[in-house]
Amino acid sequence: MPSIDIGEIKIHYNRTGSGQCLLLFPDKHLASSAYQDEIEFFSSRFEVVSFDYPFTGQSSHAIKYPDEREVDTWGFLADLACHLLVELEIDRCLALGVGGGALTGLHFAGKQAHQHNISIQGLILDSFLADFDTRTLHRWLDVREHYYVRNEKALQAQHGEDWRQVLDEDTRCLRRLADRGGYAVVDQILNAVPCPTLLTGHLSDPALPGLAAEYARISNLISDCSLYLSANANHPHLERPFMWTDPKSFRAVVNLFLENTSL
Numbered sequence: 001m002p003s004i005d006i007g008e009i010k011i012h013y014n015r016t017g018s019g020q021c022l023l024l025f026p027d028k029h030l031a032s033s034a035y036q037d038e039i040e041f042f043s044s045r046f047e048v049v050s051f052d053y054p055f056t057g058q059s060s061h062a063i064k065y066p067d068e069r070e071v072d073t074w075g076f077l078a079d080l081a082c083h084l085l086v087e088l089e090i091d092r093c094l095a096l097g098v099g100g101g102a103l104t105g106l107h108f109a110g111k112q113a114h115q116h117n118i119s120i121q122g123l124i125l126d127s128f129l130a131d132f133d134t135r136t137l138h139r140w141l142d143v144r145e146h147y148y149v150r151n152e153k154a155l156q157a158q159h160g161e162d163w164r165q166v167l168d169e170d171t172r173c174l175r176r177l178a179d180r181g182g183y184a185v186v187d188q189i190l191n192a193v194p195c196p197t198l199l200t201g202h203l204s205d206p207a208l209p210g211l212a213a214e215y216a217r218i219s220n221l222i223s224d225c226s227l228y229l230s231a232n233a234n235h236p237h238l239e240r241p242f243m244w245t246d247p248k249s250f251r252a253v254v255n256l257f258l259e260n261t262s263l
Helices: 032-042 064-072 073-087 102-117 134-149 153-157 163-179 185-192 211-221 247-259
Strands: 004-005 009-017 021-025 047-051 092-098 121-124 197-202 225-229
Touching: 009 032, 009 073, 021 032, 021 073, 021 102, 032 047, 032 092, 032 153, 032 225, 047 073, 064 073, 073 102, 073 163, 092 102, 102 185, 102 225, 121 247, 134 153, 134 163, 153 163, 185 211, 197 247, 211 225, 211 247, 225 247
Parallel strands: 021 047, 021 092, 092 121, 121 197, 197 225
Antiparallel strands: 004 009, 009 047
């Protein structure tokens, strides 16, 4: 993967395929390489730009800008994504966000992209909540920790030998956020999302309680919003995005969304 320096942070990224840009926002504890199947699928139609968040993957692991990271984690990541696109001379794109990456995608589409003169043409968001109270965020982090203690080899391949230190530090940061009352994407950002948006997930998802009601709330705030909820329940103890539990259905829903979206 090539890299680029943004504000003293080395960001590793990859560009695959051709056509209009599709920017991938991974879940916060995963590197972009975890989504290789999705990158290959979408690169048949788009130029997929994937990147590793700072402090993870092949990007710099040194902690920079701790205040921004603590105050608004996902807004901070969305701003870095904008700087990456500007450096790559990309001024229009679609975006795909998964899990915690969906929160970054919302900030990107509803705030930062406009500030950097980037036109966002469509937004696909899978398996997330935009409003975490203290208890829900702590429980989500509990589930995430169960995942990464059981996937040592995969996470070491993504983040390197210090993978456990990387993920433990990220978890501590989010635990502090939970202790301060949780986190919510403000309505002003949701109202400002300017593009057709697709929300996907499981109707019943123990890791993301109340997902159907949350999607209904979000769809009332985003002016052009569609949603698809699978009737199959998600794993009772592990967080698994819909795109991985049923990739065939996920891709069919996304293809239908794209066919009906003016790009």
